[in-house]
Amino acid sequence: MSLDPATLAAILAMxxxxxxxxxxxxxxxxxxxxxPRLERALNTVPPAVLMAVVAPTALATGLAETTACALTAIAALRLPMLAAAGLGVATVAVLRAVGL
Structure with a gap:
């Protein structure tokens, strides 16, 4: 496997x-x-970003992905972002494995 120098440069720049x-x-x-008001406002940014990332997937794919996105959105209300995202990944993996 080889790595194109332009791809490597793009990865390093990002x-x-x-x-x-x-x-x-x-x-x-x-x-x-x-x-306190600004701190509350800043605390809403991670869930909003997560929803912006998962919403297109929820609307454009199958039942497994839509279910996982919904579960991720609900989990993001109570869990840290990493835990919510991990739960979503695990959910879609399990649902795909069982054939949904």
């Missing part, structure tokens, strides 16, 4: 941009005092 964004966000948040 990784650098992602890391820079995360570090800048962490740096800025440490230097700011967040009001």
């Amino acid at each position: 990784a650098t941009a992602t890391l820079a964004t995360r570090l800048a966000g962490a740096f800025l948040v440490r230097r700011m005092t967040l009001s």
Whole structure:
């Protein structure tokens, strides 16, 4: 298996941009005092992003994917994002394995 230099460059550029964004966000948040209202607003961002990612899948695929997306959305209300996403992945894997 070979890796195209342009593909490698794109992967490295995306990784650098992602890391820079995360570090800048962490740096800025440490230097700011967040009001309770702003903190609540920022806490709604991860579930909103998760829904933006899974909604097209829920609407454009089969029953297994739609069910897993619905379960992920419900789980995201109570669980951390990683746990909710993991639950969705596990659900779609199980449902596909049983033939849904």
